Amino acid sequence: MANNRVMVAGVEVSLDHWIGGRRVASVNRFANASPIDGSDLGAVAAGGQAEADMAVAAARAAFPAWAALGAAGRLPILRRFASGIMTRAAEIAAVETADNGSLLAGNLHRMVPRAAQNISFFAEWALGLNDHAIDHPEVVNNVRYDPSGVAVLITPWNAPFMLTTWKVGPALAAGNTVVIKPPEWAPLSCSLLADIAHAAGLPPGVLNVVQGIGEEAGDALVNHPDLARISFTGSTDTAKIIGQAAARSITPMSAELGGKSPFIVCADADLDAAAQTVAGQYINAGQVCLAGTRIMVEASIEAAFLEKVRDAVDQMTVGDPRDPATRVGPLIHPDHFARVAGFVERAKAGGAQLLWGGERAVAGALYFQPTMFAGADRDDEINQKEVFGPVLTWQTFVDDAEAIAIANGTEYGLAGTLFCGDEGRAMRIAEQVVAGTLWVNCFFVRDLAAPFGGSRMSGIGREGGTHSFDFYCNIKNIAVRKGSFAAKGV
Numbered sequence: 298m299a300n301n302r303v304m305v306a307g308v309e310v311s312l313d314h315w316i317g318g319r320r321v322a323s324v325n326r327f328a329n330a331s332p333i334d335g336s337d338l339g340a341v342a343a344g345g346q347a348e349a350d351m352a353v354a355a356a357r358a359a360f361p362a363w364a365a366l367g368a369a370g371r372l373p374i375l376r377r378f379a380s381g382i383m384t385r386a387a388e389i390a391a392v393e394t395a396d397n398g399s400l401l402a403g404n405l406h407r408m409v410p411r412a413a414q415n416i417s418f419f420a421e422w423a424l425g426l427n428d429h430a431i432d433h434p435e436v437v438n439n440v441r442y443d444p445s446g447v448a449v450l451i452t453p454w455n456a457p458f459m460l461t462t463w464k465v466g467p468a469l470a471a472g473n474t475v476v477i478k479p480p481e482w483a484p485l486s487c488s489l490l491a492d493i494a495h496a497a498g499l500p501p502g503v504l505n506v507v508q509g510i511g512e513e514a515g516d517a518l519v520n521h522p523d524l525a526r527i528s529f530t531g532s533t534d535t536a537k538i539i540g541q542a543a544a545r546s547i548t549p550m551s552a553e554l555g556g557k558s559p560f561i562v563c564a565d566a567d568l569d570a571a572a573q574t575v576a577g578q579y580i581n582a583g584q585v586c587l588a589g590t591r592i593m594v595e596a597s598i599e600a601a602f603l604e605k606v607r608d609a610v611d612q613m614t615v616g617d618p619r620d621p622a623t624r625v626g627p628l629i630h631p632d633h634f635a636r637v638a639g640f641v642e643r644a645k646a647g648g649a650q651l652l653w654g655g656e657r658a659v660a661g662a663l664y665f666q667p668t669m670f671a672g673a674d675r676d677d678e679i680n681q682k683e684v685f686g687p688v689l690t691w692q693t694f695v696d697d698a699e700a701i702a703i704a705n706g707t708e709y710g711l712a713g714t715l716f717c718g719d720e721g722r723a724m725r726i727a728e729q730v731v732a733g734t735l736w737v738n739c740f741f742v743r744d745l746a747a748p749f750g751g752s753r754m755s756g757i758g759r760e761g762g763t764h765s766f767d768f769y770c771n772i773k774n775i776a777v778r779k780g781s782f783a784a785k786g787v
């Protein structure tokens with residue numbers, strides 16, 4: 298058994314794959330460094346075709362018994378899995394922060410508890426999946442949610458632990474087995490997830506982890522012929538490549554992708570709350586898919602609101618994400634830093650007005666200042682493309698029609714935020730914005746039963762509550778003629 302383990306933030310983490318209930322090493326390995334200070338976090342196993350084949354075979358072998366357990370049989374194991382996550386919450390949060398630079402307090406108090414809920418919530422929900430019957434004059438339609446097989450789950454680096462459980466929870470609760478491909482820029486917390494699953498008693502092969510580079514390990518997995526589902530969260534460009542693999546084998550694919558979400562502020566809104574929430578879009582250095590990155594303000598309040606936002610942003614501490622006072626941590630990787638800085642330089646060169654920020658915040662490190670551009674044309678790159686950094690744009694509108702036109706004027710449709718004091722107006726605007734989630738006078742809160750996903754270039758499908766099972770299950774209607782089983786011999 299492979300034993301390539303390192304200590305990260307005081308926690309022992311395996312750098313190997315987890316396949317068929319054991320650690321598996323690879324000859325090839327890739328470097329992994331902390332975005333906080335560039336420190337070496339160890340060379341991680343880089344999987345390829347052989348590891349993908351091994352993991353899918355293990356997941357296939359484990360599938361019949363896991364599926365046969367039924368939702369009630371899986372429930373106690375998945376409950377132990379969820380509580381195992383909470384038991385190790387501080388360790389998971391510390392490793393995640395070291396690995397991807399996200400805020401430690403946010404990981405400890407929000408992301409890890411949410412991850413545990415992702416497991417327990419869907420395990421409970423699955424108990425009632427097959428209770429659904431639709432009456433017809435001649436037949437009863439018994440709707441069944443059957444396990445579908447092996448699901449490959451591919452996740453991004455900005456919130457890998459929570460986003461992985463968002464897929465693992467419903468996939469396992471549905472009776473599927475899974476192969477996870479963690480992100481190569483933040484591979485470690487998923488390794489802990491495998492340890493926790495094992496300790497909770499998940500049978501070997503039910504949950505597998507293949508570490509590696511997207512174009513190698515990820516590509517081998519999504520092209521495997523024995524998959525039942527591919528669930529992907531990441532960039533729109535990668536989804537287009539994975540979608541071609543899914544199309545070749547007609548494998549259902551869900552895609553949760555990027556965004557350039559509008560943040561609309563009406564004149565009669567609670568402007569203090571709105572300003573605080575605008576500043577909150579810089580959290581985790583803006584590396585949040587749902588962030589409202591296009592601030593759109595009713596023209597009559599522009600000057601007053603701008604000052605409130607400026608005051609709120611001035612309170613944001615940029616620095617070490619382990620410090621509880623920090624709100625804006627580092628960007629994930631030097632390549633990503635260069636990408637974000639490139640957007641900023643091109644916006645400056647194109648004549649956009651820099652309201653604040655626009656520079657590296659700490660010499661020689663991956664911290665970037667919270668940045669705001671005004672005056673860019675609606676069609677300019679900075680108003681159209683996802684930067685995935687602490688970079689917002691500022692626009693104004695004079696009436697609702699203009700607000701809606703600007704909001705819908707990108708290729709994305711992931712989310713939107715609206716601050717408004719009038720319920721009727723708020724709902725009229727909200728109904729017309731193209732988005733999977735539209736927050737009114739709030740941000741980032743959602744019940745796990747509610748649908749989540751993106752429209753247009755922001756995704757395919759919805760997950761959450763029954764929507765997750767619609768994706769992970771083979772749905773079948775057993776239509777039984779009424780009276781055809783009349784009691785005999787009575």
Ligand code: NAD
Pocket residue numbers: 451452453454455456460478479480481509510511512514515516519530531532533534535536538539553554555556585586587683685711751755756
């Ligand atoms: P990415 O698309 O570069 O990578 C995502 C994952 O795909 C990684 O694990 C990567 O290794 C893998 N991958 C890359 N190429 C692959 C290939 N050819 N075959 C199979 N797998 C491959 O995205 P990223 O940079 O890691 O993440 C940032 C993006 O994710 C942003 O666009 C962000 O908006 C999006 N995101 C979306 C959501 C959401 O729920 N909608 C949540 C978080 C992040």
